[in-house]
Structure formats: structure tokens, C-alpha cells
Amino acid sequence: MGIxxxxxxxxxxxxxxxxQSLIETLLLSSEPDAQYEIANMLIQAGYLKEAEQVLEHxxxxxxxxxxxxxxxxxxxMEIDEEDEALLLLxxxxEHADEYPxxxxxxxxxxxxxxxxxxxxQKINLALSLLPSEPVLIFAKAELLLETGKFLEAVRLYENLKEQTDEIAGVRLSERLAEVYSSGAAYEDAIPYYDESLLHHVTPDLLFGLAYSAFQAGEYDLAVRKLNEVKTLDPDYFSAHLLLSQAYSMLEDNDQAYSAIIEGxxxxxxxxxxxxxxxKMALKLGRTKDAEEHLRQAIVLDPEYMEATLTLVSFLHAQERNEEVIELVELISLNQDDWSALYPFAADAFMQEENFERAYEFYSLAYTDHKEDPIFMEKYLYFLLEEGKREEALEIGKQLVHLQPNEERWQDLIESLL
Structure with a gap:
């Protein structure tokens, strides 16, 4: 048996x-060409330190x-010996053929x-020596992609694609699909995903196409491709949420809810x-299920703002003021400044006739909600009820600015003056 x-x-x-034993034999008895071949074999197999031993010899x-x-x-470089690698390179x-x-x-x-x-700079220097070398052009395109320069990257990938379909083990149609999608040019990405899928079908490619279709507003296409993803890989978790969102955009709320429950x-x-x-359970009027889902999201992440805001909004709509207050107070104890919750808390305290705390939360909410006419109107009438006429006057002036066509605010200001 040969070595x-x-x-x-x-x-x-x-x-x-x-x-290790074979390496010792190899270095003592084999020709350099055989040693070099074995070194490459070791690299391919992931035996990098052993390959380095042969290459050093x-x-x-x-x-x-x-x-x-x-x-x-x-x-x-792969074994974290960068300093020695840089010395070698x-x-x-500069006159060597291998310099580029x-x-x-x-x-x-x-x-x-x-x-x-x-x-x-290094790639550009290499390209100045070999301006038409596809590997160098591809390397620059990859760098541009990584740094978010999508338009420049697309130009290089497109030029390469005119010469070849694949380079460095990468199919250019796939890369172009990725670049267009990363640059939010979703409609341009779709045909490249289609071309890539003609060569081979993977869950990642199907999901990429579905995501681009969704972003481009082609929800039927997104649904079809996401169902194909699930067929190939039922545990492709990202597909379930996007599929539910696609059904929701098609206003098929029952299917949307079924898809998310399957996920x-x-x-x-x-x-x-x-x-x-x-959210989908709320759309379907399944309020008990909706509350359960939202509370579970918060259990998984107590700082999940969107879930907490959705739950507080739901409880507020149901006039469950004590539960709204409990949630907001709990967040306040954790010193989380979630101003989006303060208008709900202010209204809940007002409904519970705890006017001191209502005033406190209206004041806290004011900074981030002073451009919201609905909030400002509630705040105005609360201040009037509490006899805080000077503060109400200032809020009224701001409402005139926010809603200049509403004559009632000007009338109110005149009456306060």
C-alpha cells in the first residue's frame, strides 16, 4: 500500500x-512532489497543524x-500564527509571478x-498587475459586498457572470441574488434566485426567494416558496413567521394563524x-389565545417592548386598568424607561381615580408624545379636570399648532385667557 x-x-x-507517524516517514523518504500532495490532502481534511509541519519542511x-x-x-493564518504568515507573504x-x-x-x-x-488597497494593487484576472475581480466584489457597497459589487459580479457561471466555488447567480436582496433591490433579486434554483434547490435559496418576493409585494409567490421550504426542511424556523406574515398580507388570517401555530x-x-x-389571534377575535401568546412572549423576554406594548394596549382596550397599572409599575421597578407605555398608565390611573399618579404619568409621557394630537387632547382635558388651567393653556397652544384647522382649540384658549 502506497503512503x-x-x-x-x-x-x-x-x-x-x-x-503523525506517517508524516515522519513521508519527510524522511518521499520526494518533494509527494510531500506537497500530502500537505494539500491534510489541508483539505482539516489537519492544519500536520500540513504546516510538511510545508515547513x-x-x-x-x-x-x-x-x-x-x-x-x-x-x-488558519492556526492563528498571523505574524509568521505576514512575514512570509x-x-x-514584487517581480515574482506569485506576487498578485x-x-x-x-x-x-x-x-x-x-x-x-x-x-x-492590496486587491487594487494586484488588479493593477492583472486587471482581467477573474479571481481578483471576484475578491474585490466580495470585499465590496461585505462593506455594503452593493452597487459597485453588482457591477463586478455582473461583469464576471458574462464570462462564467461559477468562480471560487460560488455560483454567480446566487451571489447576485444575495447582493440585490442585501441592497433592498428585491425585484431584481428574484430572477437570480430563479436561475439559481434551476441548478440546485436548497431551503436557503427558496427562503431567499420567498423573502425577496415578500418584500417586493409578491405575497402569493412568497407563500408558494415558503411551503416548499417547509417540505424540504420542516424545522426551517424562519419560514414559519414569514409564511404567516405573507398570509396576513393576503388577508387570509385563518391560514396566517395556522401557520404561526405550526411554527x-x-x-x-x-x-x-x-x-x-x-396579533393574529387578536385579528380573529380570539382574545384569550391572544393574551396567552403575548404573555408567553414576555415570559421568554421580559424586556420585549413590542410584546409588552401590544399586551398593554389590549388590556387598556378591555378597560382592565388594574392589570395595565400592574404591568407598567413592574417595568418602572426595573427602571426601564418605556415611554410608549406611559399614556396607557396615565389613562388607567385616571380611570381608577388615582389622579396624582395619572398626572405623574401624563407628565412623563409628554416629552415623547407631544406631537400626538390624541394624547395631547386627553392630557388637556385631564389638566382642565384637575384645575391646572395654566398648564392646560400651554397644551392648548400646542394643539393649535398641531391642528390649525380645529377651531375648538382656539376657542378653548380664548376662554382660558
Missing amino acids: SQQFIEAIETGDIETV LQFIFPEEAQLKIDRAQVL TSIE QALLSLADYYQMQGFYETAE LSRDEYDKELYLFAG
Whole structure:
């Protein structure tokens, strides 16, 4: 049995001791070409430290071989030996054929570290040497995508797609779909998702298409694709919420509620599912179920503002003032400044004839709600009831500004004056 086959068997069985033993034999008796082949095999199998051992030996034999420096540097970066990797890459001479490849490896390193400007400089330098090299153009497009420069990235991906369908293991139709979707150009993303799905179908691609369709207002298409996602992967949790939302946009509330309940049966710890289930139950008049769903969302995350606001609004509509007060007081104890709840608390305290606390919450709510005519009107009449005429006058003046066509506010101000 040849040494390559021995390595294959040891790697497949995860026999690290045999791999180490074979490396010793390899370095003592095999030719450099065989050693290089085994090093690549080890890299592919994830045996990076063992691959580094072989590449270090080869570099000792061929100290000026640029390709070895690049290969070894890439492995060193993977095992967190960046300093030595950078020394190897920066030692490659500018006149070497491998210099653009070294620049690309440096760009990869700086991109991973978040130094995007430096990474782009390295890629641009490589492109100045090889302006038509697809791998370099693709690398720049990937960097632009990561930094949110979607229009520039699209231009490069489109140019590449005219030459090839796939590069560096990435199908360009998929990447373009992703870029257009990331840039909120959802209608442009849809045909690229369709093209990608002609080659292979995955839950991620189907969901990407469904999400773009939903954002583009094509809710029927979104529903069809999301049901395909569920068929392929019933536990693709994101599909359940989006499917329910799509049915809701189609005003099919029964289907929307059924979809969200199915999602909860598969993921009972997703607060967003409980919130949307609560909203759909409210639409269907299933108030008991709605309250249960909303309270469960808050149990999962006591700081879930949207769920708390929805529940407080529901309790307020049902005139369950004591429960509104209890919820708001609990949040106040935790020192959470949720001003969206204060108008409900003010009204609840007023209904319970606790006017001192009502005044306190109206005052707290004023800062964030002074542009809301409905709140300001309630506040005005509360102040009048409490005999706070000067404060009521100021609120009345603001209402004139908010609703200049409402003659009653001007009349009220004149009567107060």
C-alpha cells in the first residue's frame, strides 16, 4: 500500500497517531512532489497543524519558493500564527509571478481583521498587475459586498457572470441574488434566485426567494416558496413567521394563524412567533389565545417592548386598568424607561381615580408624545379636570399648532385667557 493510501485511511478513521507517524516517514523518504500532495490532502481534511509541519519542511528545502510561502502562510493564518504568515507573504518579491497571489492572501487577512481599506488597497494593487484576472475581480466584489457597497459589487459580479457561471466555488447567480436582496433591490433579486434554483434547490435559496418576493409585494409567490421550504426542511424556523406574515398580507388570517401555530409547535422558545401569534389571534377575535401568546412572549423576554406594548394596549382596550397599572409599575421597578407605555398608565390611573399618579404619568409621557394630537387632547382635558388651567393653556397652544384647522382649540384658549 502506497503512503498516500495510508494517509487516506488514517484520515478517514481519524487516527491522528498514525497520521503523525506517517508524516515522519513521508519527510524522511518521499520526494518533494509527494510531500506537497500530502500537505494539500491534510489541508483539505482539516489537519492544519500536520500540513504546516510538511510545508515547513518543504520550505526549508526550497526557501525561495514563493508558492510554498503563500500556501504555508494561508495555513498559518488558519492556526492563528498571523505574524509568521505576514512575514512570509511580505517577503515575496514584487517581480515574482506569485506576487498578485500574495497580495490577495494579504487582502484576505486584512479583510478578516476588519481592515477593509487596507484589504482593498492590496486587491487594487494586484488588479493593477492583472486587471482581467477573474479571481481578483471576484475578491474585490466580495470585499465590496461585505462593506455594503452593493452597487459597485453588482457591477463586478455582473461583469464576471458574462464570462462564467461559477468562480471560487460560488455560483454567480446566487451571489447576485444575495447582493440585490442585501441592497433592498428585491425585484431584481428574484430572477437570480430563479436561475439559481434551476441548478440546485436548497431551503436557503427558496427562503431567499420567498423573502425577496415578500418584500417586493409578491405575497402569493412568497407563500408558494415558503411551503416548499417547509417540505424540504420542516424545522426551517424562519419560514414559519414569514409564511404567516405573507398570509396576513393576503388577508387570509385563518391560514396566517395556522401557520404561526405550526411554527410554535416546532419552536416553542421563539418570542417573535408568540408576538405574531398574539396579533393574529387578536385579528380573529380570539382574545384569550391572544393574551396567552403575548404573555408567553414576555415570559421568554421580559424586556420585549413590542410584546409588552401590544399586551398593554389590549388590556387598556378591555378597560382592565388594574392589570395595565400592574404591568407598567413592574417595568418602572426595573427602571426601564418605556415611554410608549406611559399614556396607557396615565389613562388607567385616571380611570381608577388615582389622579396624582395619572398626572405623574401624563407628565412623563409628554416629552415623547407631544406631537400626538390624541394624547395631547386627553392630557388637556385631564389638566382642565384637575384645575391646572395654566398648564392646560400651554397644551392648548400646542394643539393649535398641531391642528390649525380645529377651531375648538382656539376657542378653548380664548376662554382660558
